Amino acid sequence: MEIKKNVNYRDEFVIGERWQVFEGDVNVSSMSVNTKDSRYMGNYIKTGLIGGIGTPVEYRRRSYVRKMFEEIMLEVPERGWAVSMLHPFSFPYYRKFGYERISDHLVLEFPMQTLDFVPRCPDFVPVNTEKQQLDCCRIYEKFAEDKNIMFRRVGKDSFPIDPGSGKKYYIYYVSGEPIAFAQTQVENYYSINRMISVNLNLHEFGFVSVKGLFALLGFLRMYEGQLESVKIHNAAMAPQLEMNLRYYNHTKYTVYPDIAARITDFPLMMQGRRWPDDSGSFAIRCIDPQLPSLDGVWQVEYSDGKCETRKLDCGREADLTLPVTGLTQLLYGYYEFTPENIVYLPGAELKNPRSDLFRVFRKMENGLFEHF
Structure with missing residues (x-):
């Protein structure tokens, strides 16, 4: 058995590798090993990210994944990781390697009409310039400052003008200062002679003040008439958003255990x-x-x-x-x-x-x- 480590990506904040276990010429198991800066109590710490773990069914139960984890633990001191994280398919499985649940995914779904407590905000504009992209970075850095795990984002590519899949970033300014952004996606389908609403999907967001948060909620109302419901794909890191919703019985709260970590x-x-x-x-x-x-x-x-x-x-x-x-x-x-x-x-x-x-x-x- 041989573990081959292929470095496939590197820049100022990210180091990416693909580990592959070989028996002879056959790749029998693999995983990705990446390094990023993640937020911890207002600072950034060097974080090891494990992902893309897979073993074909005919090669399972042979301890290939365990051997890769044993190898990566030997390299922790030289890599300088403070913590390692992964998205587990099974928390009990990765608990054997010291990983435990530290974060959940909170999905919020509610009818559009339940935002009636906040006025509509027509002042968000599409992110179409490099300046607007960099302003999104500024908002995100401030928004993420007191939220653990959030990855460092730098440069305009962190907020692409066209993220794909119908998603789009919008930004909100007050007196020239950026204070909120949102990444939305319209989800509907055509039936007979009209479009049928599924969801207004809010995939990402950020705000730096109370005014920014209420402007964000008011911007969602701008889709009234086109879409009947809202789905916020993850609000776990922003209880300020959840605590301002008013119609609790009309809101669906779904919690998914999300990220496991182990101190290194x-x-x-x-x-x-x-x-x-x-x-x-x-x-x-x-x-x-x-x-x-x-x-x-x-x-x-x-x-x-x-x-x-x-x-x-x-x-x-x-x-x-x-x-x-x-x-x-x-x-x-x-x-x-x-x-x-x-x-x-x-x-x-x-x-x-x-x-x-x-x-x-x-x-x-x-x-x-x-x-x-």
Whole structure:
């Protein structure tokens, strides 16, 4: 068996590879390995993305995928990843490699008429120039600043003039300043002698103020008469949007477990966090048999908005012990953890209910428009 690694793409922020397992001349399994910058508490951290995993049915159950994951874990230190992410077809399967759920996909569907609480906004314009594309980048960067996972987007190609499949970006300005954008798609079909409405699809959006959010909702109303319903394809990272909808019983909420991740470098994750100005300290033991560099007890001391992290001797007692799966959910704030509920996490052992870590790790907004 041989694993061949083919680098197929590289630029300032993205490194792309295709890994293929060969038995002789036969490609029996493969996956993609990419590196991107993703948001974490207002900063960017280097993120390993795993995708495109596939093995023909006649070659399955031979541990080819496991061997690729074992190989990639050996390369984590030199790649400088703080975290690795993937879209799992099975959460239990990838949990074996330390990956756990950190983000969901929230789809919202509602009748167009339920937006009657906001005035129509006719002032969005199609994104047709390079300046407008770059202005979309500006909105997105501000919108994504406090939303974990959102990928870095730079340059006009991040917001193409023609995204394809009938999609189109629109942008909204106030006194020359860009404050909201939307990527919409009309979905309907022809029947007998007219077009029948299916959905106004909102695939991507961004806003930098309350005015921008209400302008966005008002822009959706401009499709009234043409389309009868709205489908927002993912609002998980923007509870501000959901909290402003009014007709709860008329809205369909569908949650899909979406992204799984595993911490790969604890100090890098701590460097990426925002820290309070007051002082505190805590110790966490991570259990990770697949990544020795992460396994062990970590001491964190913080003050004046900064932190210091160091690894302690294995015999030292920790405030909290977690497997890497639980540590990942803690660091990404998937739940609102308290001393009372964290003990229910599989493998958790709490020694110090008064630990400062409960002041630091809070529930956070996680989400991503793209599929990688």
